[in-house]
Structure formats: C-alpha cells, structure tokens
Amino acid sequence: MHDFKLSRRHFGMLAAGVAASAALPFSVRAAGGTAIAATFPGNWEDGYRKALTPILEAEGFGLTVAPAMAQDQLAKVMASPGNPPYDTLLMSPGQMATAIENDLIQKIDPSRLKNWNMLDPAFQGEYGPTVTIEVNGIAYNPDMVPRPKGYRDLFENPAYQGKVSWTGFASNTAVMAYTEMAKIFGSGPNDMDAVFKLFKDHPEQLQGVVDSTNHQMTLFQQGEIAVFMCSTGNVARLKSLGMNAEFVQPETGSPAAPVNIHLTKGAKNLDAAYAYMDAAISKAAQDILKMPPTEMFPTNKEVALTPGIEAYVTRDQLSKMVYPDWAAINKNRAAWIRTFDALVAG
Amino acid sequence: MKASGFPYVVPMLLLSVAFFATPLAVLVGFSFSGPGGATVEHYGRFFGDAFNFRVLVSTARLGLETVVGTTLLGVPIALLYWHSGRTARQVIIFLTLIPMLTSNVVRTFAWIVILGRQGPISETLMALGLTGSPISLMFTEFGLLMAMCQIDLPLIILPLIAILSRTPVQFTEAAQVSGAGPWRILVTVLLPLMLPGLLAGWILVFASTSSSFVTQAVIGGARNVYVPQLIYREVGTLFDWPLASAIAVVLLISTGCLLVAMTMISRHRRLVGHA
Numbered sequence: 001m002h003d004f005k006l007s008r009r010h011f012g013m014l015a016a017g018v019a020a021s022a023a024l025p026f027s028v029r030a031a032g033g034t035a036i037a038a039t040f041p042g043n044w045e046d047g048y049r050k051a052l053t054p055i056l057e058a059e060g061f062g063l064t065v066a067p068a069m070a071q072d073q074l075a076k077v078m079a080s081p082g083n084p085p086y087d088t089l090l091m092s093p094g095q096m097a098t099a100i101e102n103d104l105i106q107k108i109d110p111s112r113l114k115n116w117n118m119l120d121p122a123f124q125g126e127y128g129p130t131v132t133i134e135v136n137g138i139a140y141n142p143d144m145v146p147r148p149k150g151y152r153d154l155f156e157n158p159a160y161q162g163k164v165s166w167t168g169f170a171s172n173t174a175v176m177a178y179t180e181m182a183k184i185f186g187s188g189p190n191d192m193d194a195v196f197k198l199f200k201d202h203p204e205q206l207q208g209v210v211d212s213t214n215h216q217m218t219l220f221q222q223g224e225i226a227v228f229m230c231s232t233g234n235v236a237r238l239k240s241l242g243m244n245a246e247f248v249q250p251e252t253g254s255p256a257a258p259v260n261i262h263l264t265k266g267a268k269n270l271d272a273a274y275a276y277m278d279a280a281i282s283k284a285a286q287d288i289l290k291m292p293p294t295e296m297f298p299t300n301k302e303v304a305l306t307p308g309i310e311a312y313v314t315r316d317q318l319s320k321m322v323y324p325d326w327a328a329i330n331k332n333r334a335a336w337i338r339t340f341d342a343l344v345a346g
Numbered sequence: 347m348k349a350s351g352f353p354y355v356v357p358m359l360l361l362s363v364a365f366f367a368t369p370l371a372v373l374v375g376f377s378f379s380g381p382g383g384a385t386v387e388h389y390g391r392f393f394g395d396a397f398n399f400r401v402l403v404s405t406a407r408l409g410l411e412t413v414v415g416t417t418l419l420g421v422p423i424a425l426l427y428w429h430s431g432r433t434a435r436q437v438i439i440f441l442t443l444i445p446m447l448t449s450n451v452v453r454t455f456a457w458i459v460i461l462g463r464q465g466p467i468s469e470t471l472m473a474l475g476l477t478g479s480p481i482s483l484m485f486t487e488f489g490l491l492m493a494m495c496q497i498d499l500p501l502i503i504l505p506l507i508a509i510l511s512r513t514p515v516q517f518t519e520a521a522q523v524s525g526a527g528p529w530r531i532l533v534t535v536l537l538p539l540m541l542p543g544l545l546a547g548w549i550l551v552f553a554s555t556s557s558s559f560v561t562q563a564v565i566g567g568a569r570n571v572y573v574p575q576l577i578y579r580e581v582g583t584l585f586d587w588p589l590a591s592a593i594a595v596v597l598l599i600s601t602g603c604l605l606v607a608m609t610m611i612s613r614h615r616r617l618v619g620h621a
Binding site for chain 2: 071072074075078167168170206207208209210211215218219222223224334337338341342344345346
C-alpha cells in the first residue's frame, strides 16, 4: 500500500481547483447576475424556488431564495443599511410601512416589469407588486375536534380545551386574529386589553402558545394540537403532507393581507431583482403557485382560480375580506408583544 | 527562551481580537448608546421590569439544573468507560459522539416526538397504568430539562473520559486494598481525580444551555422564556438593539459570575482533598 503524501504544491493546486470548480457553474448559470430574494420559510420558499428559478434561468439570471420571516428580513436589512443582505423582500403592509419609515426599500420602475399590466391597480404598489393575498382563518383537525364557528367558539366550547395553539404578536397571522378578537370581545380592533383579559380568564389557552406558525404546523402533524390560526397556504401545505386539516373562515370574517415584493435600497443585482419580480407576477409562475401544495391566490388577471382556491375565496369576495389597519397595529405592536409575552410566561 | 513561542500565538491572538474582543466591545458600547450620548437607560429598563429579572433567574436555574442532570448521567457512563475493555470503550465513544454529528435542530425535533402525547414516554406511562390518558411533556420545564441533558451530555462525558483514560484503574484497587468502601472511593479518590474534567464539562454544559435558542424555543414553548429568546425578540421583532445589547451583556456577566463561582468551589481545598 502506498503512503499518502500531499506536498504544499499539490495542496495549493487542489485548493485552486476546488475554487475554480465552485466558481465555474455559478458564472455559467447566472450570466446576468443572481437575485438574492427573501421569502417566507416553508411553502413559500419551496414554491418560489421551484416555480421562479427556471423562469429566471431562461432569461440568464440566477435566483437564491433566502427563507426568513418578514420581521427577520427587516432586522437583517436594518443591521446593514445601504448594504442589504437581500435584493428583494417579501412582506405584508405592516412590515412594508416599517421598511419605508426606515428608508430600507425603494420605489420601483414599473416599466421594467413586462407583466405589470396583468395586475389589477390595487396590486400595483409603488414600492412593488402584490404577488398574492393571504386569506387567514382557523385550521383544525376534524379527527380531533368539531369544526369551529369562529374565535368565540375556541374559548367557549369545551371541545377545544387544551387543543388550541396561539402565537405571540410578532406573527402577522396572530395579530390579525387578535384584532378580530378585540372586536368581538372588546370595543374595537385596538382594544387589546380585552384580549389579554380573555386569556387571563382562560389560562388553559396559554399552555399552547408557541413562537411561530411553522412550529404550530409541526405540532399539528404530531397530534399535539388540533387548532391554530393560519393562512390558506398553511392548510394547503398540511394537506399536501397527508394531514387531515381543514380551513375555516371565522363567522366574523376572514382577515386578509396582501403580500408584496419590495426592492431593497442598495440592492446589488437590480436587473436580476426586476426579473425575479416580473417572474413572480407572470402567468407561468402563478399558474404553478396556485396549485397544491402552495395554493396561492393569483394576482395576475389572466390566471384562473382553481376550485380549491375558490373554496376559500373568489375574486369578487376579496373586497369583503377584513383588512387590518396596519398603521394602528405598528403603533401598538411593541407594547402588545411585551404584554402578551409577560402574560404567557406567567 | 520564554518568548520563543509567542509568534505562534499571534494568529490566534489576532483572531480573538478581531472576532471576539472587538464585537464584544461593540456590543458593550451599543448597550450604553442613546440618542443623547452614553446612557445606562437600557440597563435601567431591563432591571426595572420584574419579568426580565425572572427570565434571567430562570436561565441560570435551567443551566444549573442541566449541569446537575448531565453530571448524574455522565459520571456513571465515564466510569463505565474507564472499567471497560477496548471494544466496549469504542462503543461508548461512538454512542457519545454520534448525537453530536446530528444537527441540534434535528435532535430538538426528535424530542417533540419523544415528549409528545403519542411519544414513548406517554405510551410507557399508560402501559404501566401510571396515567389514564396520554400526557405531553412539551412546553414544560421538565421536558426541556430532559432534552437539554441529552443534547449536552457529550460535553461532560468527553472531558471526563479524557481525564480517566490517562488514569490507571488500579487506583480504585489500591483504595479497596486499603479498606475503603465504594462511597469512600467515589468521594475521596474518583471525584478528586475527575474534578478537572467535571469542571470543564460544567462550564461547557452551563454555557451551552444558557445560550441555547432552538431547543428552548421549540421544547419550552412561549411559556418558558429564557434570556436568548428575550434577546432574539428585542433584535428580530422589536428592533430595540441597545436593549438587546444590554440584555446580552447582563447574560454574559451573570453566567460569567456563575462560572467563576463554580471554578472556585471546585478548587476548594476540602473538595479537592489530597488528590
């Protein structure tokens, strides 16, 4: 058996070879640059990687999908203003307002988007296009609990005791549910004291509070919880994994939030970022993303709704959804987060 | 020549200054920053809220409980290794190292299954008739402690094994011949021998537990809040970085004090004995 010997020269050549081989496919694949796009983890990340990467590659661009929750995206961009880690962000109006306030995103040039006119004016934001509308409601496991009518049911029907999970106010899905509950149990959407009192009066509900919707989906799969506040996308994902999960629109109405793509200030790959935005609102991409497991509501007018999406919401019903006042939420959010966290920790 | 080794230390020194001391200095500086100049306001805000103080105490308590748990589990395993033959030793090393080769996230999610309503703990308790209905240890401090002990166990076993593998087994035989009973051997021979390894293990386990984020967040849920989650909330959700820096400095100082205390106790003459 020969002894293994590696000289400095061989080591140097090996290192150079590895560096060259790593760089080669990158340069071939992304001749026009690579967009670093932040998306929500899970369904969004998988869906966007599968649907958008081929479209961008066909146009000579690369795409790196970086999963991060909207608040995390904001935190990371705030940490390096002028040198953002992402070229584009994906967020709802609440985070968008914070991003504008902190000068983190820029207005877009719609003439660079071929599919811009395929969007309704309501989806043509000056800071970026709306790629879908997230419709929120209640997810439940029919094997474990009866179909809930709405939020009140979860507190008053003993069938749900110990089986409902909630998250803190950092989650948009949770905030939208809590503002609805504030209307039901209090004097209006910002009367959060009524919601805190409700939890104090039902301490069993505090036992299932976790940190994120993704975590709730894991617990739902394990049968640890049977009900959580969700978007239609969360339920579509669970169904695609073979779970018995159903979506309920609360009797008081479904909160909804547009999801937009924004261009960061100081984005390094503008051409690739615009190509990515354009791909996200294209018929080709939205025809894929409207199908399970993503089932995203298409904002491109040419894309027909699937029966699965129409079961949740039709284009006509969009105007009847409940759209929270994000300015009021942003004003109170920090205080609500601290109060709720202290309440949960006892 | 005493100074001859210094050049070899320079790269490590430079790395430590660039990637540890400098960021730490920035962190400390940030914790005193305010719109009108230097301020201690953020520390006042932290200690002014009883909730924060409770979280700090819970974090230290979880770290100490994990140290106790891993010590109780780790010492017998290390002693078993010491008295085993070559093959058994390889098996013990393999079983100790294999969890470390798995991501902490994966190990944490495995604990969701173990601690859940349909997990082996619940099933066993039901089979033994100790409980009539499935129980879940998720979101409980005890469940979190079990997970932390398993995850951090290698951190105490490996230093112990390193110490014991250099120590002849005949030490215990000599003590037996001299008439010492099992407990006396443990207290006067084995523990003093293992103390350097135990100390290293305690520091590693305590530091790992008190700074862990994923396991605490996933297994502990939102009811069991610890300092890393508090820091994450201030940075990632509330964007209050000066307060987050102040909390991080408080965590650093408080865990540092506890580690110094542990070191002092373990070096106490009566504990070390004649070893």
